Amino acid sequence: MTESILIVDDNLEILEFLTEVLGDTYKVHVAENGEIALQILDTEVIHLIVLDVMMPGMDGFELCHLVKSNVEYCHIPVLLLTSKSSHRSHIEGLEAGADAYTRKPFSPKFIQVQIANLLNNRLKIKTHFASSPFEDVRVMAHSKTDETFLKKLDDYIRKNIQDSQMDIDKLAEHMNMSRPTLYRKIKSLSALSPKELINITRLKKAACLIAENEFSLSEIARMVGYGSQSLFSRNFQKHFNASPLEYLNSLPKTTTK
Structure with a gap:
């Protein structure tokens, strides 16, 4: 099964870049804002969200908190992307429920490994549950x-x-x-x-x-x-x-x- 990733960013160049980096491994969905992202979450099986913090309207922290507080989506791991380097912004991301936090700029390999680790950890748990009788x-x-x-x-x-x-x-x-x-x-x-x-x-x-x-x-x-x-x-x-x-x-x- 090919896992599905939702990338949310108002920067079209970032969307294109990440789609190119991740598209050979995952089924990629893209959204330019939080409202479109929620529409996709309501219609598709999404296994991980890559989410930019700085967006007009609903920012990444707000969308992350919304995802993590909704029973329909809260199981989905969220990887936050930000150009902010302060500890305060990092803490704010973790408080919103983010599973991982990556500062821009980042290398393609780095984000590939981060995503793979998040998904592999979830897969190990799923496999353990299915194969263990008790x-x-x-x-x-x-x-x-x-x-x-x-x-x-x-x-x-x-x-x-x-x-x-x-x-x-x-x-x-x-x-x-x-x-x-x-x-x-x-x-x-x-x-x-x-x-x-x-x-x-x-x-x-x-x-x-x-x-x-x-x-x-x-x-x-x-x-x-x-x-x-x-x-x-x-x-x-x-x-x-x-x-x-x-x-x-x-x-x-x-x-x-």
Whole structure:
């Protein structure tokens, strides 16, 4: 998957320069002001924002604060660009919620490395969550707002885990979000579609039940919302690289009966 970056700057030369520097690696969206940036955030899955501080109207600090205080966008890392060199401006950027701060002028290599590091750190967390049977979904949270959002989402999925018809429409209604907004939020935050997140939650719950060794595999399949044990076994194998029985046999004997 090619990650998407939003560049916000009122200087067209900077927009063209950064598009050229980053365009071979990422899908690049550009905005000349904060209002256009918000329109893009409302329609696209954005993985990182490169944001100039000095802009007319809504400046970079204001837009950064708005992004970081909105549950729909707060998970997106923000890299601030500024020609200011004072400690006060740096502190102001961090107070607005920026994840990184770069002074102009900067070399193409420097900003490429900064962006790669921010995205790679997020990717490691997403991969760890998806592949670890007992890892809590809140490991992907980068703020208290995200933690609350993920807990509410996870609680609903687990409460209704036997519902084989659970889908994004039911999740969106519970989360008081539109379907597209929830999709963008989950996709950007976890790199998963809502359907994939539901399925991984089912499989993680199944892994916990298998470890308890109190139910048959067919019972566990039904308990986590699978109407077919064969489909459950195939999905478990695909996700954890082991069949449910192999997984059970791999557990320490003290956890099984």
